[in-house]
Amino acid sequence: MIENIDLIQSALPFLLRGTVVTIQLTFWSLLLGVVVGLPLAFAQVYGNKVVTFFTAIYERIARSIPLLVILLLINYALPMLGFRIPVFRAAVLGIGLRSSAYQSQIYRGAIQSVSGSQLKAAMSLGMNKLTAFTHIIAPQAIRIAIPPVTNESAIVLKDTSLAFTIGVVELVRQGDYFIATSNEPMVIYLTVAAIYFVLTTTINLALSLFEKKYKIPGIGIEGGHSDAY
Amino acid sequence: MPTKHLLKIEDLHHSFGEDEVLKGISLALNKGETKVIVGPSGTGKSTILNNIIRLVPPVSGKIYLEDVEITSTKKINQIRQQIGFVFQDFGLFNHLTAKGNVMIGLTKVKKMDKKEAEKIAMEELERVGIGGFADSYPSQLSGGQKQRVGIARALAMKPKLILFDEPTSSLDPELTGEVLTVMRNLAQEGMTMLIVTHEMGFARTVADELIFMEGGHIIEQGPPEKLFKNPEHKRTREFLFKLTDLYGEGEE
Amino acid sequence: MLDIFLDFYPLLFRGLGVTLLITLISCTSGTILGIFLSLGKIYGNKLVSRTVTAFIAIIRGTPLLVQLFIIYYGLPAYGIRFAPITAAVISFIINSGAYQAEYLRGSIQSVSSGQLKAALSLGMTKWMGIIHVVLPQALRRVIPAWTNEFIYMIKYSSLAYVIGAKELMTEGKLIASRNFQFFNVYMVVALIYLVVIIIFVHLFNKFEKKVAIPGFDFER
Numbered sequence: 196m197i198e199n200i201d202l203i204q205s206a207l208p209f210l211l212r213g214t215v216v217t218i219q220l221t222f223w224s225l226l227l228g229v230v231v232g233l234p235l236a237f238a239q240v241y242g243n244k245v246v247t248f249f250t251a252i253y254e255r256i257a258r259s260i261p262l263l264v265i266l267l268l269i270n271y272a273l274p275m276l277g278f279r280i281p282v283f284r285a286a287v288l289g290i291g292l293r294s295s296a297y298q299s300q301i302y303r304g305a306i307q308s309v310s311g312s313q314l315k316a317a318m319s320l321g322m323n324k325l326t327a328f329t330h331i332i333a334p335q336a337i338r339i340a341i342p343p344v345t346n347e348s349a350i351v352l353k354d355t356s357l358a359f360t361i362g363v364v365e366l367v368r369q370g371d372y373f374i375a376t377s378n379e380p381m382v383i384y385l386t387v388a389a390i391y392f393v394l395t396t397t398i399n400l401a402l403s404l405f406e407k408k409y410k411i412p413g414i415g416i417e418g419g420h421s422d423a424y
Numbered sequence: 425m426p427t428k429h430l431l432k433i434e435d436l437h438h439s440f441g442e443d444e445v446l447k448g449i450s451l452a453l454n455k456g457e458t459k460v461i462v463g464p465s466g467t468g469k470s471t472i473l474n475n476i477i478r479l480v481p482p483v484s485g486k487i488y489l490e491d492v493e494i495t496s497t498k499k500i501n502q503i504r505q506q507i508g509f510v511f512q513d514f515g516l517f518n519h520l521t522a523k524g525n526v527m528i529g530l531t532k533v534k535k536m537d538k539k540e541a542e543k544i545a546m547e548e549l550e551r552v553g554i555g556g557f558a559d560s561y562p563s564q565l566s567g568g569q570k571q572r573v574g575i576a577r578a579l580a581m582k583p584k585l586i587l588f589d590e591p592t593s594s595l596d597p598e599l600t601g602e603v604l605t606v607m608r609n610l611a612q613e614g615m616t617m618l619i620v621t622h623e624m625g626f627a628r629t630v631a632d633e634l635i636f637m638e639g640g641h642i643i644e645q646g647p648p649e650k651l652f653k654n655p656e657h658k659r660t661r662e663f664l665f666k667l668t669d670l671y672g673e674g675e676e
Numbered sequence: 677m678l679d680i681f682l683d684f685y686p687l688l689f690r691g692l693g694v695t696l697l698i699t700l701i702s703c704t705s706g707t708i709l710g711i712f713l714s715l716g717k718i719y720g721n722k723l724v725s726r727t728v729t730a731f732i733a734i735i736r737g738t739p740l741l742v743q744l745f746i747i748y749y750g751l752p753a754y755g756i757r758f759a760p761i762t763a764a765v766i767s768f769i770i771n772s773g774a775y776q777a778e779y780l781r782g783s784i785q786s787v788s789s790g791q792l793k794a795a796l797s798l799g800m801t802k803w804m805g806i807i808h809v810v811l812p813q814a815l816r817r818v819i820p821a822w823t824n825e826f827i828y829m830i831k832y833s834s835l836a837y838v839i840g841a842k843e844l845m846t847e848g849k850l851i852a853s854r855n856f857q858f859f860n861v862y863m864v865v866a867l868i869y870l871v872v873i874i875i876f877v878h879l880f881n882k883f884e885k886k887v888a889i890p891g892f893d894f895e896r
């Protein structure tokens with residue numbers, strides 16, 4: 196027991212360094228997911244047939260290929276095309292693009308669930324489409340989207356562990372390095388798991404605080420997004 | 425304590441938290457009798473029925489089915505097999521067809537074999553006039569049909585007694601009649617029934633006795649004609665006439 | 677890429693077979709585990725309920741990859757040693773079980789309490805009511821979540837590659853490390869996943885229409 200605590204203590208500085216990388220990976224991937232996902236959602240809701248067709252195909256592909264395969268493909272494809280980018284960026288690209296497909300679904304659902312009669316009611320007051328969107332649709336859609344986006348954030352956080360396979364020195368790989376010297380896989384992996392658990396719990400806690408503060412009775416704020424690991 | 429009554433309730437009390445809902449209820453049913461409980465909303469009528477089969481265990485008092493004390497028996501499931509219960513919201517199992525709903529008590533509780541259970545289920549469904557809907561799921565039935573499945577399910581268990589908790593309150597007026605007709609026929613066939621209902625026309629013509637409750641007490645009980653024409657308490661008369669105004673004379 | 681597929685399809689299909697087998701075993705065993713966990717969480721006593729709740733939260737709050745490493749690399753120090761494929765399946769079952777328990781809990785709680793009451797009124801015990809009345813309805817409602825889970829598991833079973841269990845992804849890597857055409861081989865692997873998942877999504881949609889019972893609507 197005592198040795199374990201000593202071991203964890205000596206591992207912690209390394210693991211925390213990995214944790215920072217994990218958080219950075221999560222942040223940039225989610226951001227990329229928003230930047231790509233939002234336009235995709237608008238394209239799906241407001242675009243013409245050709246646009247919706249191609250966005251649907253993009254989503255189907257991004258949702259059907261395992262993240263691991265996406266990461267390896269990017270890792271081998273970019274150098275072939277003459278790009279030499281650091282593995283960190285390759286990981287963000289893979290995780291972020293995949294997340295954009297899921298995020299797009301969330302935003303689309305949120306927009307659609309408040310469009311319709313709400314939009315009509317707003318226009319009946321003389322608002323134009325843009326005013327109606329910013330003042331009526333968006334405030335409701337954001338509330339609807341927050342819980343599934345939180346859920347997606349937790350998923351992305353956990354999935355950044357796959358970046359380990361293309362050599363990003365994030366939390367899991369830091370753990371591996373330390374195991375190579377200490378030869379105590381169980382203790383180290385459990386510590387790594389505990390750190391992830393703290394991070395995901397923090398994300399969920401932030402959600403419940405947000406819900407308490409901004410909840411409007413009657414606006415469905417429960418998640419409708421399928422879950423993952 | 426043995427009793428000649430089929431069902432006997434002695435000094436029944438019930439509270440939800442601080443709130444005393446039943447303040448000493450005593451009543452009894454003989455075999456073949458039909459009694460109707462009426463009273464304003466929130467007086468504890470449903471609580472009595474739930475107390476009887478211990479879906480809500482009573483706080484104090486004694487309830488007997490023939491000479492078995494329900495309130496203390498260890499074998500409450502055997503008592504429940506002998507007392508049917510018909511719910512206001514039907515309580516049909518949504519994943520089973522009408523026939524499946526009637527069969528499940530027979531196959532799972534009474535361990536009857538499927539063939540036999542199916543035969544009984546069909547008989548009971550015919551008896552309540554919906555043999556043609558045996559293979560329909562609850563969501564495909566009208567309220568009146570659902571409630572008749574509920575009654576068939578209770579009947580199939582061959583109960584000594586059936587409790588009805590406002591069996592027609594969630595039905596449209598035009599569907600109420602078909603359920604009341606089934607209940608009327610049961611009364612004539614000699615089924616023992618304790619019914620909570622607001623249908624005064626039905627109560628007047630079918631009940632052997634009317635029980636008027638208010639505020640957790642039985643105010644008055646007796647033959648319906650007496651309570652309507654010549655009640656001991658002014659309150660009874662007021663209430664019964666208000667109900668008759670509201671709901672009319674029933675299905676006649 | 678076509679030539680890669682033509683040259684190596686027996687290996688790739690063998691890998692795909694293993695992938696689908698791992699998925700099937702993990703999902704179905706995960707369902708059984710999920711049923712026990714959700715029942716424990718809802719109907720168990722305080723101790724059981726809290727333990728199960730904590731277990732589910734921990735599994736859902738940590739990456740599958742780390743769980744896999746704990747089982748494959750962590751346990752041998754305590755004398756428990758699994759073949760890669762066994763370790764993969766065990767960790768997938770545990771992981772899937774925790775997720776399915778949450779879906780099931782939601783759908784059990786959406787079955788109205790009146791259903792259990794009606795079951796008791798027929799003389800069933802509480803557990804008979806749960807088994808014959810509540811669970812059959814809850815399981816039907818959980819079908820869309822289950823098929824979703826199956827689709828996810830096809831993809832996430834690729835993690836078995838990191839410990840060398842010979843499913844589709846690992847077969848791909850073995851081929852690539854022989855001919856050094858990493859990109860092309862992984863592209864073929866990606867296409868296989870894509871096709872397989874499109875087929876399963878289609879099949880499940882059909883299946884859900886077929887097993888639909890009037891009054892039980894579910895949508896994907």
Ligand SMILES: Nc1ncnc2c1ncn2[C@@H]1O[C@H](COP(=O)(O)OP(=O)(O)OP(=O)(O)O)[C@@H](O)[C@H]1O
Nearest residue numbers: 440441445463464465466467468469470471472590
């Ligand atoms: N599970 C419960 N917990 C707390 N209070 C309850 C519960 N069930 C009933 N009550 C309360 O007990 C009182 C009696 O309820 P009960 O359902 O027996 O009335 P009722 O006479 O059947 O009324 P109604 O005609 O509306 O059905 C009511 O005030 C009700 O609010």
Ligand SMILES: [Mg+2]
Nearest residue numbers: 469470471590
């Ligand atoms: Mg009531």
